Amino acid sequence: MKxxxxxxxxxxxxxxxxxALEKFQIKNQMVWHDEINLPKSDLVVLPGGFSYGDxxxxxxxxxxxRIINDVIKHAKNGGLVLGICNGFQILIETGLLSxxxxxxxxxxxxxxxxxxxVINVDNKFCLNYKKKDIIELPIAHNEGxxxxxxxxxxxxxxxxxxxxxxxxxxxxxxxxxNPNGSSNNIAGILNDQKNILGMMPHPERLxxxxxxxxxxxxxxxxxxxxx
Amino acid sequence: MKITPEIIxxxxxxxxxxxxxxSLIEKKPNLLELGIFSAMWNEHCSxxxxxxxxxxxxxxxxxxxxxxxxxAGVIDIEDNxxxxxxxxxxxxxxxxxxxxxAATGVGGILRDVFTMGAxxxxxxxxxxxxxxEHPKTKNLLNGVVSGIGGYGNCMGIPTVxxxxxxxxxxxxxxxVNAMAVGLVKKNKIFYSKAKGTDQPVIYVGSKTGRDGxxxxxxxxxxxxxxxxxxxxxxxxxxxxxxxxxxxACLELMKDDSIISIQDMGAAGLTSSSVEMxxxxxxxxxxxxxxxxxxxxxxxxxxxxxxxxQERMLLILNSEKVENAKKIFIKWGLDFSVxxxxxxxxxxxxxxxxxxxxxxxxxxxxxxxxIYDRKWKKNVTSIKKNxxxxxxxxxxxxxxxxxxxxxxxxEKSWVWEQYDHTxxxxxxxxxxxxxxxxxxxxxxxxxxxxxxxxxHYCLANPVAGGKxxxxxxxxxxxxxxxxxxxxxxxxxxxxxxxxxxxxxxxECIDGISQACTYLDFPVVSGNVSFYNETQNxxxxxxxxxxxxxxxxxxxxxxxxxxxxxxxxxxxxxxTLGHLHQSEFLIEVVGIKDxxxxxxxxxNEKNNGLLVQALISKKLLNSVHDISSGGILIALSxxxxxxxxxxxxxxxxxxxxxxxxxxxxxxxxxxIEVNEKNKNEVxxxxxxxxxxxxxxGKTQKDSLVLDKEFNIKLNNLNKLNSFxxxxxxxxx
Numbered sequence: 001m002k003x004x005x006x007x008x009x010x011x012x013x014x015x016x017x018x019x020a021l022e023k024f025q026i027k028n029q030m031v032w033h034d035e036i037n038l039p040k041s042d043l044v045v046l047p048g049g050f051s052y053g054d055x056x057x058x059x060x061x062x063x064x065x066r067i068i069n070d071v072i073k074h075a076k077n078g079g080l081v082l083g084i085c086n087g088f089q090i091l092i093e094t095g096l097l098s099x100x101x102x103x104x105x106x107x108x109x110x111x112x113x114x115x116x117x118v119i120n121v122d123n124k125f126c127l128n129y130k131k132k133d134i135i136e137l138p139i140a141h142n143e144g145x146x147x148x149x150x151x152x153x154x155x156x157x158x159x160x161x162x163x164x165x166x167x168x169x170x171x172x173x174x175x176x177x178n179p180n181g182s183s184n185n186i187a188g189i190l191n192d193q194k195n196i197l198g199m200m201p202h203p204e205r206l207x208x209x210x211x212x213x214x215x216x217x218x219x220x221x222x223x224x225x226x227x
Numbered sequence: 228m229k230i231t232p233e234i235i236x237x238x239x240x241x242x243x244x245x246x247x248x249x250s251l252i253e254k255k256p257n258l259l260e261l262g263i264f265s266a267m268w269n270e271h272c273s274x275x276x277x278x279x280x281x282x283x284x285x286x287x288x289x290x291x292x293x294x295x296x297x298x299a300g301v302i303d304i305e306d307n308x309x310x311x312x313x314x315x316x317x318x319x320x321x322x323x324x325x326x327x328x329a330a331t332g333v334g335g336i337l338r339d340v341f342t343m344g345a346x347x348x349x350x351x352x353x354x355x356x357x358x359x360e361h362p363k364t365k366n367l368l369n370g371v372v373s374g375i376g377g378y379g380n381c382m383g384i385p386t387v388x389x390x391x392x393x394x395x396x397x398x399x400x401x402x403v404n405a406m407a408v409g410l411v412k413k414n415k416i417f418y419s420k421a422k423g424t425d426q427p428v429i430y431v432g433s434k435t436g437r438d439g440x441x442x443x444x445x446x447x448x449x450x451x452x453x454x455x456x457x458x459x460x461x462x463x464x465x466x467x468x469x470x471x472x473x474x475a476c477l478e479l480m481k482d483d484s485i486i487s488i489q490d491m492g493a494a495g496l497t498s499s500s501v502e503m504x505x506x507x508x509x510x511x512x513x514x515x516x517x518x519x520x521x522x523x524x525x526x527x528x529x530x531x532x533x534x535x536q537e538r539m540l541l542i543l544n545s546e547k548v549e550n551a552k553k554i555f556i557k558w559g560l561d562f563s564v565x566x567x568x569x570x571x572x573x574x575x576x577x578x579x580x581x582x583x584x585x586x587x588x589x590x591x592x593x594x595x596x597i598y599d600r601k602w603k604k605n606v607t608s609i610k611k612n613x614x615x616x617x618x619x620x621x622x623x624x625x626x627x628x629x630x631x632x633x634x635x636x637e638k639s640w641v642w643e644q645y646d647h648t649x650x651x652x653x654x655x656x657x658x659x660x661x662x663x664x665x666x667x668x669x670x671x672x673x674x675x676x677x678x679x680x681x682h683y684c685l686a687n688p689v690a691g692g693k694x695x696x697x698x699x700x701x702x703x704x705x706x707x708x709x710x711x712x713x714x715x716x717x718x719x720x721x722x723x724x725x726x727x728x729x730x731x732x733e734c735i736d737g738i739s740q741a742c743t744y745l746d747f748p749v750v751s752g753n754v755s756f757y758n759e760t761q762n763x764x765x766x767x768x769x770x771x772x773x774x775x776x777x778x779x780x781x782x783x784x785x786x787x788x789x790x791x792x793x794x795x796x797x798x799x800x801t802l803g804h805l806h807q808s809e810f811l812i813e814v815v816g817i818k819d820x821x822x823x824x825x826x827x828x829n830e831k832n833n834g835l836l837v838q839a840l841i842s843k844k845l846l847n848s849v850h851d852i853s854s855g856g857i858l859i860a861l862s863x864x865x866x867x868x869x870x871x872x873x874x875x876x877x878x879x880x881x882x883x884x885x886x887x888x889x890x891x892x893x894x895x896x897i898e899v900n901e902k903n904k905n906e907v908x909x910x911x912x913x914x915x916x917x918x919x920x921x922g923k924t925q926k927d928s929l930v931l932d933k934e935f936n937i938k939l940n941n942l943n944k945l946n947s948f949x950x951x952x953x954x955x956x957x
Contacts, residue, residue: 009468009559014650048649050381053467109376111646112639140380140646205648210665210780211756218588 001026001227003043006071008062013048013084013204021045021202024220031067032114038070042227043080046087048070048140048202058101058143059089068094080124080223081196085141088188088198097198098156099148104141105181111140113213114179116187116201117167120160123227128218134171135215137201139179139187144200146173146182146189146210153183163188163197228258238265244596248920251590259528259584266494266532270756273595276722277754280735285669285748290711292413293398293750298490299409300750301416302711303758304776308666309413310673311345314353314406314716314772321403321462325370329354329403330378334536337382338490341473342404343348343418344480345409346712347651349664351677352389352405353716359633359953364393365400369954375405376644380448381466385653386645387662389677395632396565396681399760403474403684404716406489406541406677406772410666417480421507421542421568421577426486428500428511428566429548431555432472432538433495436521439534449678468537468560475558476539484547487869491538497531499540505592510571515578519561527578534919542568565571577769602728607687608819610806615815617884623935625814625888628948629855629877630862632813632947633953637866640950654780658703659849661775663783672783674708674775681766683822686807688767692737697892699773700745701851704834705895707784707841708775713742715752715771720764722756730767731756738769744827747773784841786850788868788898788924793847795872795921796907797857799833801895803885809855810888823890830893836916837895845907847898857921858887858931860896865929871919875932883934896926 003026007014014030021028033051038044051059055212062068066221068090075081075096083091104110108212118129129135148156156162164187168177178185180200188199203216228234235245236263248256248264255600256264270276286294286576292309294303299313317332333350340347354371357364368391379386384407439462487507490501496518504511515527521535543551548564555562569575574591576584629635642657654672655663661674678699684691697712703710715738720727742748758765777783805811806820840846852860865871876886899907912919922932930936 010381012381012470016649019651049383050467050470053381053465055467056616072906104930108373108646109380110645111380111648112643138648140648142450202648205651210654211651212649 001043001224002041003028003045004039005045005047006031006033006040008051008065009052011047011049011055013202017045017047018083018202018209020216020220023207024224026220032068035066035067036134037112038067038074041074041079042081043223044071044074046086046090046104048084048087051086051090057088058195059093062090063093075165075196077189078193078195083198084202084204085200088200089143091196091198093154096196097191098152099146101142101143102145102147104145109142114201115167115169116164117171118171119162119165120161120190123190123197125197125222126163127222127225128140131196134167134221136213137203137215138205139201141200145180146184146186148183156189161190163190164201228262230255230258234777235261238262239266239269242796247596248303251594252586257584259531261588262528262532263497263584263586266497267591268595268903272494272498272608274754275596276600276756277731280598280732283735284739286750287397287714288746288748291748291750293747295751297418298342300712300714301343302774303413304673304749307413309411309416310774311343311411312407312714312772312774313751314404314714314770315337315753316716316718317405318401318718318755318758321371322401324461325367326374326377327461327463328336328855329371329374331462331536332403332405333375333378333645334464334466334469335492336405337384337469338492340407340409341476342417342488342490343411344415345411345476347384347407347409348652349385349387349408349662349675350405350674351387351662351772353677353679354389355392355394355397355402355768357393357401358395359393360653361395361398365953366778369607371403372641372644378464378466379673380646382629383649384468385647385649387647387653387664388657388675390679391638391641394681394766396766400758400765402718402758402765402768404770406714407845408675408774414772415480417485417488419487419506420486421502421503421509422436423486424509424568424570426542426568427545427548427564428513428568429541429543430518430538430565431541431564433465433468433535434519434521434561435525435530435533435538436535437525437529437533440529440532441744457868459850462536464536466602467533471558471560472537472539475555475560479551480552484543484551485541486544487542489540491540495532495536496535501544501588501591503540503586504574508572510567510569510573510575511571512575513566516872517563517565519563519647526574527583547839583857595656600722600728601725602732603725605688605729605733607821608753610821613805617882620814622883622887622931623937624856625810626862627945628814629809629859630942633949635809635855635859636949637947638950639947640733640954654783655706655785659786660702663706663710663777664678665780671778672777672780674703674706674777677770677772678702679768679770681768684730684734684767684769686820686822688733690822690824692734692769693741694892695769695771696741696745696747697825697830698740698853699771700747701834703773703775705758705784705786705849705851707782707838708777709838710745710747710773710775712748712750713771713773715749715753717754718758718770719756719767720759725763734767734769741825742829745831782842782844782845784849786848786867788870789847789862790900791870791924791926793900793924794904795874796899797859797919797921797922798837798896798897798916800891800917801857801878801886801889801894802882802891803889804891805885805889808890809859810884823892825892833893833895833916836914837897839912840907845899847900847905852896854890856888856890857896862929864896865939866946868938870924871926871928871939872922873930877921
């Protein structure tokens, strides 16, 4: 399996996700934002960070970068795309995923581990979560408050396109387990074809028992298995 | 323009200093030259009041590669890896504009670290605010925390630890001390010393603007009627540009293009060019028309004194200039050849075809006036018999009060605003005794801590100085590390007052004693004087940043209790020292009396023994006993492990309050399970280490025999109440 991690000026989780991909034997290459052609890839990762300083609006300038045209083509041809944190924000700005990511409800940056309920396990990113549907991953963002119109949210729920929801350790999904104010506690969503996943939590940061958890590993193992 | 006594005074230069300038340069300086002198000779850059005493600090041991004098200190952590680290203050700007002041404090210290070729892998901070009831405090706290986060988060460097303290002495002078730690290969360290003449001098990074122009108070009307010049002296940071500068510099550092590199921090272009030339015993010639400027019609004076952020000065191998330029263009940064090194030993500045300044480099650096300021020994109050009716302070109520006080409250409200897990190597997160960062790709790590105990230093500066170094050492030991070296940030009031100077001199004495005894030298640091407003000085606040090595991360230790039915032991003797304790200050309201004394012999013995027990994997958890004493330390262990304990005071020679809240030094709480108990006892006894059995761990609640029983849930709620309540987030 081959992957490409897109590096924007200001990306800062590019190395972390590359380390995770390589740990699970995914052959990865780093692709600079100014490239025109995307190398042949099964998976494209838009990493976390502050692309272009997050100036104007998070993810907005990156969504107009040169490489993005090829990323969109790749996605429309059914290629896998994973957007983590700032990557999720970029996917939203490109229109590949619906909704918007507003500032956190408490108007401050939030870096902590959260519990997530895996809502959709029927996609290539989450196959391995069938065995474990409540997982723990870190979040670290200022704009992760997912918002969409009532109709859009209904569509996401009805068509099972919500990938993850913030929950308690026991799996309860309610206001008190919602760290950032996201509609319906949404932490990650899929597109209609389920080949694009955008999520605020960082799976690449929990891939090692020394880091007090391996729930992120399951996603990378799913990706390997899926191809 | 004629240089009048007023202009000289506004540059902060004393009449006798001005005379010295004339004799050094054998002419009267013009305004630009005077500005350059004021930038180089001020306290912040020249250390003219502190140098005499800083020289007395130990700065070497077997692990030190680079001590004070470079952009940051460097220590050896084996396998060709080295750690670069330094702490620095950004106090005054943070009070004026908390967000930008704190943000650029982080930016500045990060540049110091990556200038040396290291990739920053962690930052920490120590921040002090006025009383929580002071009207400015809430805004300042909020601004500083979001500024630190705003910069570090965007850079993608984890902020992994620190401290937040409150005291009314900081009402008008908050402290923001930021520490950065970087990783470099031992054979790829870069230095600021220039070498060789006719080598190109290159400016890279952001453009130069009118922000942070030194002493804008005097720069204004008389020099320039333009209102532009009244822009605040606080620099404005752009972490995005710094991230690009970091990546571009590290990319260029892969080969041997760079001869010397220096970041433009305080006093900007002036100090960076002078320092490089001075260290290389060379001259430097700059064409100011080549400086990338952000604003129109900037004068040489403004360019030389601007403190615009995210800029670097490089001296490159002349053949490598084109290649270097490509890298900086790729990262979207300015790159300009602005001059060259010369053999004249002079700093020569040209602008519009004219020579606008010409000064001997030595006059600016080596010939800075050094003061031997008057100082007065501090009067330390003597330990008195406390006239307290202990019965009226119930132990449980006292515990609750301390846990709920701003200085002792749990601080996740603060550190959750800092990305502490980016880079994927944060093995021990904020909230522990030290942060632990893994060396990327290896099974070893470093432990890092930042500590200060200002009220101890006020009560007795020598004892206080010893105590903070010891506490930093202890915090590193507690996670299983071998302490190596420290960086210090010395925050004080006005050194022209003998009392303040006395605090400084005596704190240094204490720091020096502890560093020497513990083989824990100072490798970098900074002094911040004049933290004083309307004659009211801050508490003497030396801040210590300590670094240690964990050769094997599998033996890392944490403070959370691990199992029910294990034993809690107190290592070190408890004499019940209550003066300057949280109990007396927060609960009883008594602030005088001496701080606890550190016995360095016991400190070292107890510490090395705990370290040995950890490395033998005989302990479940370890927590050093510091502020608040045994009962606070135990509560923290229980809360973080979500396991309770039942304890009984093993000593009837002192009062229960003295035993539970006393702040005697060199002590640890350790948790030992049944299996290892006898082995641990044996080792303790064989080494003649004083210990006491405090009790056993149990489910759900903390119990003191015949006194109280409190559910952990409640304890946790009390401890995490203060910050969220202060910001109305409950």
